[in-house]
Amino acid sequence: MKTQRTRAVAVIAVAAGLVLSGCGGGGDDGGKGDGRSSASASPTPTVQADPYLKAPWRLQVVNLLTALRTPETGKYRNWMSDDPEYWTTDFIYTPRDSGDPGWSNRGSDGTSVVYPGKMDPTEKKTFFKALTHDGTVLADTLTVVDAYGEPVTGDGPYKFTFTVKTSDGKQLSGMALGSPATDADHSTIGRITYDSTSATEAASAS
Numbered sequence: 614m615k616t617q618r619t620r621a622v623a624v625i626a627v628a629a630g631l632v633l634s635g636c637g638g639g640g641d642d643g644g645k646g647d648g649r650s651s652a653s654a655s656p657t658p659t660v661q662a663d664p665y666l667k668a669p670w671r672l673q674v675v676n677l678l679t680a681l682r683t684p685e686t687g688k689y690r691n692w693m694s695d696d697p698e699y700w701t702t703d704f705i706y707t708p709r710d711s712g713d714p715g716w717s718n719r720g721s722d723g724t725s726v727v728y729p730g731k732m733d734p735t736e737k738k739t740f741f742k743a744l745t746h747d748g749t750v751l752a753d754t755l756t757v758v759d760a761y762g763e764p765v766t767g768d769g770p771y772k773f774t775f776t777v778k779t780s781d782g783k784q785l786s787g788m789a790l791g792s793p794a795t796d797a798d799h800s801t802i803g804r805i806t807y808d809s810t811s812a813t814e815a816a817s818a819s
Contacts, residue, residue, distance in 0.1 A: 665757040670771045672797035678752035700730030705804040723809035749779040767794030
């Protein structure tokens with residue numbers, strides 16, 4: 614009888630030990646936790662891709678700015694006409710100083726209407742340098758800010774505002790116009806202008 618009571622006490626003691634040990638830690642943390650599972654980490658938000666990155670009308674402007682860095686190839690004519698026979702084809706741009714074509718005819722927004730087909734080689738070179746900011750514009754960084762409802766695939770005439778970076782650390786903002794909007798390799802672009810304060814503000818911020 615005494616032996617049975619001794620065995621019963623031993624069983625109760627072991628059971629109590631198991632219960633106490635189970636109340637110690639929680640989960641798989643070696644008994645160091647508080648018994649509650651840790652909350653899972655929040656997923657890292659994905660960066661939204663630029664919806665206009667491959668839009669043909671954006672690429673037209675990118676291609677023209679790229680081609681104007683090496684105008685001797687003549688490739689820029691796929692997007693801008695400078696044929697003297699069609700000299701009435703105009704282009705709106707932003708002259709930077711008094712030596713640029715159209716400086717004296719600037720509007721209140723600092724832009725001017727010029728006729729590439731009427732320019733002599735010196736004027737044309739100055740014109741191209743103004744459009745590319747002396748070759749510093751990084752055309753591939755051009756980002757559409759407002760597409761004014763233009764579909765990604767392009768439709769007819771287009772207008773959009775943009776920002777673009779330069780190799781000397783500035784960011785320019787501006788506007789482009791052209792038509793048609795459906796073919797990246799050919800079009801007639803009629804405007805690439807930069808806000809008159811954008812380069813100054815970017816320079817002072819850098």
